[in-house]
Amino acid sequence: MILNPSLNLEHYWQTLPPDWPGGFWWHWLVFTVIIIAFVLTLVMGYIWIERRGMARMQARLGPNRAGPFGLLQPVADAIKVLIKEDIIPANADKIVHWLAPVVAFVPVLMIFAVVPFQDGALLADLNIGILYVVAISSVSTVGIFMAGWGSNSKYSLLGAMRNVAAVVSYEIPLMLSVISVVLIAGSLSMNQIVMAQNIPFILLQPLGFLLFFIAGCAEINRSPFDLMEADSELVAGFHTEYSGMKFALFYLVEYAEALAISAIITTLFLGGWRGPVLPPWLWFVLKVIIVFFVMVWTRTTLPRVRIDQLMALAWKFLFPLALINLIITGIQVLAWPEALPGVMILVNIAIMVILVLLWSRFFKLGWGRVEV
Amino acid sequence: MILALSGKEVAAQLEQQFPGSIIESSENNLLAKSESLLDIAEYLKSSPELDFDYLNYITAVDYYDYFEVVYQFTSLKHNHSLVLKTRCYDRENPTVPSIVRLYQGADFQEREIYDLMGISFNGHPNLKRIFLWEGFHGHPLRKDYL
Amino acid sequence: MAIKTEPFVLNIGPVHPSTHGVFRMRATLDGEVIIDMEPIFGYLHRGIEKLAEERTYTGVIPLTDRLDYIASMSNNLAYVLAVEKLVGIPVPERAEYLRVIMAELQRIAAYLIAVGAFLNECGAFFTPFLYMFREREKIIDLFEMVSGQRLLYNYMRVGGVSQDIPEEFLPALDKFVREMPGFIDEYDRLLAENEILLARAKGVGILTKEMAINCSVSGPVLRASGVKWDIRKADPYSIYDRFEFEIPTGEVGDCYDRYRVRIEEMRQSLRIIEQAMEQIPSGTVKSEVPYLIRPPAGEAYAHIETPKGELGFYLVSDNSIAPYRCHIRAPSLMNLTVLREMVIGWKIQDAIIIFGSIDITVGEVDR
Numbered sequence: 001m002i003l004n005p006s007l008n009l010e011h012y013w014q015t016l017p018p019d020w021p022g023g024f025w026w027h028w029l030v031f032t033v034i035i036i037a038f039v040l041t042l043v044m045g046y047i048w049i050e051r052r053g054m055a056r057m058q059a060r061l062g063p064n065r066a067g068p069f070g071l072l073q074p075v076a077d078a079i080k081v082l083i084k085e086d087i088i089p090a091n092a093d094k095i096v097h098w099l100a101p102v103v104a105f106v107p108v109l110m111i112f113a114v115v116p117f118q119d120g121a122l123l124a125d126l127n128i129g130i131l132y133v134v135a136i137s138s139v140s141t142v143g144i145f146m147a148g149w150g151s152n153s154k155y156s157l158l159g160a161m162r163n164v165a166a167v168v169s170y171e172i173p174l175m176l177s178v179i180s181v182v183l184i185a186g187s188l189s190m191n192q193i194v195m196a197q198n199i200p201f202i203l204l205q206p207l208g209f210l211l212f213f214i215a216g217c218a219e220i221n222r223s224p225f226d227l228m229e230a231d232s233e234l235v236a237g238f239h240t241e242y243s244g245m246k247f248a249l250f251y252l253v254e255y256a257e258a259l260a261i262s263a264i265i266t267t268l269f270l271g272g273w274r275g276p277v278l279p280p281w282l283w284f285v286l287k288v289i290i291v292f293f294v295m296v297w298t299r300t301t302l303p304r305v306r307i308d309q310l311m312a313l314a315w316k317f318l319f320p321l322a323l324i325n326l327i328i329t330g331i332q333v334l335a336w337p338e339a340l341p342g343v344m345i346l347v348n349i350a351i352m353v354i355l356v357l358l359w360s361r362f363f364k365l366g367w368g369r370v371e372v
Numbered sequence: 373m374i375l376a377l378s379g380k381e382v383a384a385q386l387e388q389q390f391p392g393s394i395i396e397s398s399e400n401n402l403l404a405k406s407e408s409l410l411d412i413a414e415y416l417k418s419s420p421e422l423d424f425d426y427l428n429y430i431t432a433v434d435y436y437d438y439f440e441v442v443y444q445f446t447s448l449k450h451n452h453s454l455v456l457k458t459r460c461y462d463r464e465n466p467t468v469p470s471i472v473r474l475y476q477g478a479d480f481q482e483r484e485i486y487d488l489m490g491i492s493f494n495g496h497p498n499l500k501r502i503f504l505w506e507g508f509h510g511h512p513l514r515k516d517y518l
Numbered sequence: 519m520a521i522k523t524e525p526f527v528l529n530i531g532p533v534h535p536s537t538h539g540v541f542r543m544r545a546t547l548d549g550e551v552i553i554d555m556e557p558i559f560g561y562l563h564r565g566i567e568k569l570a571e572e573r574t575y576t577g578v579i580p581l582t583d584r585l586d587y588i589a590s591m592s593n594n595l596a597y598v599l600a601v602e603k604l605v606g607i608p609v610p611e612r613a614e615y616l617r618v619i620m621a622e623l624q625r626i627a628a629y630l631i632a633v634g635a636f637l638n639e640c641g642a643f644f645t646p647f648l649y650m651f652r653e654r655e656k657i658i659d660l661f662e663m664v665s666g667q668r669l670l671y672n673y674m675r676v677g678g679v680s681q682d683i684p685e686e687f688l689p690a691l692d693k694f695v696r697e698m699p700g701f702i703d704e705y706d707r708l709l710a711e712n713e714i715l716l717a718r719a720k721g722v723g724i725l726t727k728e729m730a731i732n733c734s735v736s737g738p739v740l741r742a743s744g745v746k747w748d749i750r751k752a753d754p755y756s757i758y759d760r761f762e763f764e765i766p767t768g769e770v771g772d773c774y775d776r777y778r779v780r781i782e783e784m785r786q787s788l789r790i791i792e793q794a795m796e797q798i799p800s801g802t803v804k805s806e807v808p809y810l811i812r813p814p815a816g817e818a819y820a821h822i823e824t825p826k827g828e829l830g831f832y833l834v835s836d837n838s839i840a841p842y843r844c845h846i847r848a849p850s851l852m853n854l855t856v857l858r859e860m861v862i863g864w865k866i867q868d869a870i871i872i873f874g875s876i877d878i879t880v881g882e883v884d885r
Contacts, residue, residue: 058648154528158550158866224641224714303714304641306867307550374753427734428821431832431845442832444819448731448747455819477734477855484851488567503560503884513568 031123035112042288043255044074049289050296057300078248086244089152096150101242101249104143107136108253111260116191118273118280129190130178133264134171137219140253141167147250151241162307167219169314174215176322177208180329181268194272202269203345207325207352209269211318213294216261218310221254222295224302225310262291317363321355375452376400382422382454389415401442401455409458410469416445416454417474423447424454427475430482432489434515439466439491460491470496488513525553530866532561538635539880543861543869550865555858562884570844575601575811576676578844583670585829585846586882588631591624591661592824594674599755600820600831601676605813612801613678614757619691619794620664620673621756621822622787626698627657628825629780632877636777637709639874640718646709653701656694663687676811678804688795695791702784710778719773723860723872726771733855737827739876742779743771749823760797761790773875810839826850826877846885850878 048071055062063070088097111133113123126132141164148160182188184204185196202209218225242250266272266287273280305313328351332344383397386404393408404412416424424445432441438459446453460466470493472478482493483502490511493499501508510517531542540561546554566585570578582597583590595617602609609617631654634647658668664683665671673680709715725735730743740747748765750758766782768775813835821830827849834843853876860876861869 054643058645059652060648154526226641299643300645301708302642303637303712303718304867305714306718306865308865309717425731428828429734429830429832429845429847431843431847433834433843433845448745451752475734476729476732477852479733479855480851503563505560512565 028123031113034117035109035123038117039109039112039256039259042259042285043252044078045289046255046259046292047074047077049292050299053293053296054300057297081248081251082245084244084247086246087241089241091152092241093150093152096146097241098246100143100147100150101246101253102143103146104140104253105249105256107139107143108256108260110136112263114190115263115267116194116272117284119191119195121281122191125189125191127187127189130182130188130193130264130268133190134175134178137257137260138167138171140257143253147242153241156241163221165307166221166225166310166314169311170215170218170318173211173314173318173322174219176319176326177205177212177215178268180205180208180326183326183329183333190267190272194267194274197271197274199341199345200269200271204341204348205269205325205329206349207321207355208329209265210352210356211322211325212265212269215314215318216265217295217298218314220257220261222258222299224298224304226299226304258292258295259288262288262295265291317359321359324355373451374446377452377454379455385422386412386415395459401457403457403459406441406458406460406468409456410471410474412456413443413445413471413474416456421450422454423449425449427471427477428453430478430485432485432491432513434489434513436515437461439489441468441485441491443471466491467494468492469494470499472496487511490514523548528866530869532558538874538878541873541878541880541883543857543873545861545866545869547866552861552864552866552869555861555869557854557857559854559880559883562880564885566885567844567846570841572840574839575813575841578841579674580670580672582846583672584881585848585885586628586824586826586850586879587670588879589624589628589825590670591620591673592628592822593829594672595621595756596820596822596824596829597831598674598676599822600818600833601811601813603820604816604818604833604835605676605811607677607805607807609678609756610802610805611799612682613803613805615794615798616679616683616803617674617756618758618761619791619798620661620671620679622790622794623657623660623691625787625825626784627654629784630654630657632825633705633777633780636773636871636874636877637715639870640715642709642715646705649701649705653698660687660690660694663690675804675807677807678802680804682803691791691795695788695795698788699785702781706781710781716774718868718871719777719875721770722773722864722868723875724770724772725856725860729856729859730771734852735827735856736849736852737823737825738776738779738783739827739853739856741765742768742775744769749821749828753821755820755822761793763787763789773871776875776877812837812839821847824849826879826882827853829882846882848882848885850880850882854878854883 051073052062052070063073066072066076088094114126114129114132116122116125145160145164148156148158148163151157181193181201184201185193187193187196263284266284270287270291272287273284275283278286332347336344378399379397379402380399383394383402386402387394390408390411393405393412395403395405397403416422424447426446426448428444428446430441430443432439438461440457440459443456443458444453445456458468460468468491470478470482472482472493473495479496479498480502482496483499485491486493486496486499487501487503488511500506504512525546525548528545528547529542530545532540540559542558542561544556544558545552564584566581570581573581579594579597582593585593601607630650634650637646638644661671661673662668664687665673665680725739725743727744730740730745735743736747744767746765746767749755750763751765763786766779766786768779815835815837817832817834819830819832821828828847829849830847832843832845832847833841836842857873857876860872864872
C-alpha cells in the first residue's frame with residue numbers, strides 16, 4: 001500500500017471495520033498495546049492467584065509482605081529475575097540456547113490476536129480463527145525442545161523429550177473437541193462462535209468441555225500433568241539450565257499459555273464476553289479468572305501421573321471419547337437441528353456421564369515393570 | 373518373647389554335624405571357627421527345627437589381640453534367636469568367609485565392617501568401601517587408629 | 519531395522535529436592551527404564567560409633583538423638599534399654615509409662631513425615647505434606663512442653679526419663695488424641711481412593727516376602743510384604759505387653775501397601791497412647807544411678823521397634839566409664855539392601871516413589 005502510489009486510497013479506507021475511527025494501522029497499534037498490557041497484567045494476576053490460592057488450600061498464608069495482600073509479589077519476582085546473572089552452560093549450543101525462549105514465547109502471544117474482548121473487538125477477525133489458534137500453539141513446542149537440546153544436559157533433554165511427546169499426543173483430543181464446538185456454532189471464526197452462544201456451549205457440550213480442559217492442562221504442563229518440570233524428579237526439566245531474563249521468559253510462557261487456554265475455553269465454551277449487567281470485557285476477565293482458579297484447584301489436589309500413563313490417557317481414553325463426541329454431535333446437528341436446547345442439554349449431559357463411567361471401567365493406566 | 377537359645381544346646385547339635393568346628397559355647401553365645409562358619413550358617417538356616425531365616429546384625433569388635441565378628445540370627449516362625457561369634461587373630465589382613473550367598477542382608481553390613489574395621493570377607497561380590505571414599509588409608513574403628 | 523540405542527548413566531542425587539537427605543543413586547537407563555542401579559551413601563558419616571567410645575554412658579544419649587533425627591525419642595529409648603540390660607537397673611513404673619507415651623507419639627510424628635514425603639514425591643504438590651505438618655506441629659508442641667526441644671530431645675536417661683511432665687501435658691495430650699483420628703480419616707478420604715495415586719503406587723515396587731526376610735528388612739516395609747513381625751509383640755520391651763493393639767500387615771508389598779500400613783499403624787499408636795494415659799501411676803521418674811555408670815564387663819543387645827524398623831544397640835563394656843564398643847543396628851541401612859531389586863525394570867519416576875516409600879533417614883544409614 002505504501003510502496004504503490006497508484007493504489008486507490010479510497011478503496012483502502014473502505015476496508016476498515018465500520019466503527020473504527022482512524023486507519024488500519026491505528027487499529028493494529030491500539031490492539032497490540034491492549035493485548036500486551038492484558039497479557040502481562042493478567043499473568044501477574046495469575047501468579048498472585050496461584051500462590052495465594054494454593055497457599056490457602058494448603059493451610060498456610062502465601063505471600064503477604066510485598067504490597068497489600070502480597071499483590072506486588074509478582075512484581076518483586078520479576079525484578080529479582082531481571083537482575084540475575086545470565087549463566088550459560090559451557091558446552092551449550094549458544095544460538096539455540098539463546099533463541100529458545102523467544103521461539104517459545106512469541107507464538108503464545110500471537111494466540112491473543114483472535115480472542116474477542118467485546119463484539120468485534122479483536123486484533124484480526126480471521127474467519128479461520130480457531131484453526132489459526134491450534135496451529136500457532138504447536139509452534140511453542142519447538143522452542144521448548146530447543147531449550148532442552150541447547151542446554152547440553154541430560155535432565156533437560158529428558159524433560160524436553162517428554163514434553164514434545166505429551167504435547168503432540170494431546171493435540172488430537174483438543175482439536176476434536178474444538179471441531180464439535182465448530183459444528184454447533186457453524187463457523188471457525190472466534191467472534192462468530194461467541195455470537196452463536198445463546199446458551200453457553202458448556203451445557204450443550206459437557207463432554208467436549210471436559211476433554212478440552214484435560215487436554216489443555218496437559219498441553220500447558222500443569223498438574224496433574226506437570227512431569228516436565230517436576231520438582232522432585234528432574235530438578236526443573238527443560239529449563240534447568242536457564243537463569244535471569246531467559247528463565248523469566250519461560251516462566252512467562254507457562255502462565256501466558258495458561259491464560260491462552262483459559263481465554264480459549266471462555267470463548268468456546270463459556271460464552272466469551274456475553275453476560276447481563278457488567279461491561280463485556282469485565283465478564284471476559286472474570287470468566288478467564290474463574291477457569292484459571294479451577295486449574296489451580298486441580299493442581300493443589302491431585303498427584304502427578306507418570307509419562308507412560310500420560311500417553312495412555314491421551315491415546316486410549318481421551319482420543320476415543322473425543323471421536324465419539326464428534327460423531328454424536330454430528331448426528332445431533334444433522335438429525336435434530338431445531339431441537340429444544342433444554343432437551344439437548346439433558347441428553348448431552350446424560351451421554352457424558354454414561355461414556356465417562358463406562359470408559360473408566362475398561363481403562364487400564366500404563367504398563368508396569370519391564371523385564372530386564 | 374523371643375527365646376534366646378542357649379549356646380550349649382545348639383553347640384551339641386552342631387558338633388554332631390560338623391565335628392571340631394565349635395571352640396567354646398556359653399549360655400548366651402556360640403564361638404565357632406571361621407573356616408566352618410559358612411557350613412554352620414547353612415545348617416542353621418536349612419534345618420527345620422532351628423530355621424534361622426532372619427539375620428539381625430553382623431558386627432565386629434576389636435579386642436587388642438583379635439577381632440571378633442558377631443552374628444545374631446532369629447527365626448520368625450519359632451521365635452528364637454542365637455548369637456554366633458567367630459574370631460580372627462590376624463592383625464594385618466583378617467579374613468572371614470562371607471554369608472552373602474545365604475543372607476542377602478549381610479551385603480551392606482559386611483562392606484561396612486570391611487570399611488571401618490578392615491576385615492575382608494571371602495566371597496563377597498562387591499567388597500569396597502561404603503561410607504568412606506576410595507583411597508582412604510586406614511580403618512577408623514580399630515583401636516589403634518588414632 | 520531397530521534404532522541403535524545405548525544405555526546412559528544418570529546420577530540422581532546427592533542433592534535432590536526430596537526430603538530424605540544426601541543420598542545418591544547411580545542409575546543406568548535405557549530410555550526411561552532403569553536397568554541397573556547402585557546406591558551410594560556415606561555423605562553424612564560422622565563416626566558416631568567411634569565417638570561413642572570416648573563419651574560416658576550418659577554422654578552417648580545426645581549422640582543417639584542425631585541418628586534418626588526425625589524420631590529421636592525412639593533412638594534414646596533403644597540405647598537406654600541396652601545400657602539397662604547391661605547393668606541391670608530397674609525402671610520406675612511412671613517412667614515406663616512416660617517412655618511408652620513418648621515413643622508412640624514419636625511414631626505418629628515420624629509416620630506423618632514419611633507419608634507426607636511419599637505423597638510429595640508422587641506429585642501432590644506439598645498439599646498432604648503441609649496438612650500432615652499441621653498435625654506434627656501439635657506433637658512437637660507437646661514434646662517442647664516436656665523436654666524444651668523441638669527436634670532432638672535428649673529426654674530418656676539410664677534408669678528412667680530426665681524430668682517429669684508438667685501439668686498441662688496430659689490435658690493437651692488428651693485433646694490431641696481425641697482430634698487426631700478425625701484428621702487421619704481426612705487424609706484417607708482425600709487420598710486412599712484417589713485414582714492417580716492408585717495408578718502410581720499400586721503394583722509398583724513389589725517386595726516379596728522371601729526377599730524381605732532374606733534381606734533383613736524390618737519395620738513397615740516388612741509388614742507390608744505380609745510378614746506379621748513387630749518387636750513390640752514378638753519380643754516386648756518396656757511394658758508393651760500390658761497394652762492391646764494390632765499389627766496391620768499388607769498383602770502384596772507394593773508402595774500402596776506400605777502407605778496403608780503406616781496410616782493404620784498411626785491409628786494403633788493412638789490406641790496405645792489412650793490406654794497408657796488411663797493407666798499412668800504417680801511416682802518418681804528416674805531411679806538412682808551413679809553419675810558415672812560403670813557396668814560389669816560383658817555385652818548386651820537391645821532392640822526396639824522404631825518408625826523405621828528394628829533399631830538395636832550392641833554394647834560391649836569393659837568395666838570403664840565409656841562403652842568399649844557401641845554398634846548401632848540401623849534399620850534404614852538394612853532396608854536399603856532391597857532398593858536395587860525393587861527399582862530395576864521401573865522408570866525414574868517410579869524409582870523416586872519406591873525410594874520414598876522405603877522411608878530412610880540418611881543420618882541413620884551413615885551414622
